[in-house]
Amino acid sequence: MTKDVLPAFGIKEDSINIELFGSGLINHTWKVTSFNKEYILQKVNHRVFAEPHKIARNQRLIANYLRKHHPDYMFIAPITSAAGHELIYRSGEGYFRLFPFVADSHSKDVVETPRQAYEAARQFGRFTRLLSGMDVMQLETTIPDFHNLALRYQQFLDAVENGNRNRRDACQPLIEELLSHRVIVEQYEAIKATPDFKLRVTHHDTKISNVLFDKNNNGMCVIDLDTVMPGYFISDVGDMMRTYLSPVSEEETDFSKIQVREEMYNAVVEGYYSEMKDVLTSAEKGCFFYAGKFMIYMQAIRFITDHLNNDVYYGVHYKGHNLVRAENQAFLLARLIEKQARLEKR
Ligand code: GN1
Ligand code: MG
Numbered sequence: 001m002t003k004d005v006l007p008a009f010g011i012k013e014d015s016i017n018i019e020l021f022g023s024g025l026i027n028h029t030w031k032v033t034s035f036n037k038e039y040i041l042q043k044v045n046h047r048v049f050a051e052p053h054k055i056a057r058n059q060r061l062i063a064n065y066l067r068k069h070h071p072d073y074m075f076i077a078p079i080t081s082a083a084g085h086e087l088i089y090r091s092g093e094g095y096f097r098l099f100p101f102v103a104d105s106h107s108k109d110v111v112e113t114p115r116q117a118y119e120a121a122r123q124f125g126r127f128t129r130l131l132s133g134m135d136v137m138q139l140e141t142t143i144p145d146f147h148n149l150a151l152r153y154q155q156f157l158d159a160v161e162n163g164n165r166n167r168r169d170a171c172q173p174l175i176e177e178l179l180s181h182r183v184i185v186e187q188y189e190a191i192k193a194t195p196d197f198k199l200r201v202t203h204h205d206t207k208i209s210n211v212l213f214d215k216n217n218n219g220m221c222v223i224d225l226d227t228v229m230p231g232y233f234i235s236d237v238g239d240m241m242r243t244y245l246s247p248v249s250e251e252e253t254d255f256s257k258i259q260v261r262e263e264m265y266n267a268v269v270e271g272y273y274s275e276m277k278d279v280l281t282s283a284e285k286g287c288f289f290y291a292g293k294f295m296i297y298m299q300a301i302r303f304i305t306d307h308l309n310n311d312v313y314y315g316v317h318y319k320g321h322n323l324v325r326a327e328n329q330a331f332l333l334a335r336l337i338e339k340q341a342r343l344e345k346r
Helices: 002-009 053-067 114-131 149-162 166-168 173-181 183-192 233-244 262-277 286-308 322-336 340-345
Strands: 016-020 028-034 035-046 087-088 096-098 198-202 211-213 218-221 229-230
Touching: 002 016, 002 028, 002 035, 002 087, 002 229, 028 218, 035 166, 035 286, 114 211, 114 218, 114 229, 114 233, 149 183, 149 286, 166 173, 166 286, 173 286, 173 322, 183 286, 198 233, 229 233, 233 262, 233 286, 233 322, 262 286, 262 340, 286 340
Parallel strands: none
Antiparallel strands: 016 028, 028 035, 035 096, 087 096, 198 229, 211 218
């Protein structure tokens, strides 16, 4: 049983209350209460994170750097076991780790106000800025090619070619639509070739639920650091665009609810800028709008690739779930591109 791992972290067995927590697609998360103390327990998805020790190492490096250079930053380090390990392996189950639950903090699942979007963007910008003096290449790559759009595009082409034929035939119009956006991949290749685009300490999963807010709804810090590794700022800003602009998420099946809220776009740009304006190069500053296209497009092709590959990566709750997610993201991309002239002008 999951809770059997807790004594290794020094939590007494007879006092544990444990319940599923959060909405991530990859790791399993539980909230644990024991003698009025609260914790977050996670089982790391070993199929996705083939080397969880790299995550633990990155988090140690970052914790040490922040402790030395920015001791005021609230960094939530994992609790180590009695033997001094961040990860506990249970055979047949996988790797577990435990975090303290931060008192008086909360997270949000949807962005309701521009202030929330601003606060979240500020926190992600702050995280990258505070770590901008660190040698980013010290960090391990926890998922190789995670946001390599050229590779994701190739995987999409491969899935169209070799994946489930019935599924492919049934979604040909969407495949054509996504192929027609190839220019987004070409722009990514140009960015990678430009020295003005810096590899920075990048979070790579900037959904609002990865920000902790305090009682006054001010951002406190960012969480879920598994995919923190060298990357481009377009990943972080782009995933905020992807998940903050629309009032509904990638799970929404009524596409008439999907829209691009301009006030959220502005809040993301301003919140991120408030921390990063002196750090970003001018070439990077010119790519905020592109960032949104980049991440929405990548997520659309990741979902359709998984659909064509019979749902081997993302958890699905019904047949065709990944197809609906891909259509949802393609719809969002079209809504964003419609507003390109207006939003880029800002
Ligand atoms: C996955 O598990 P979760 O929800 O934090 C995925 C992200 C996707 C997201 C889409 C390691 O994140 O890249 O954007 O699903 N993480 C991984 O919901 O693949
Ligand atoms: Mg995540």
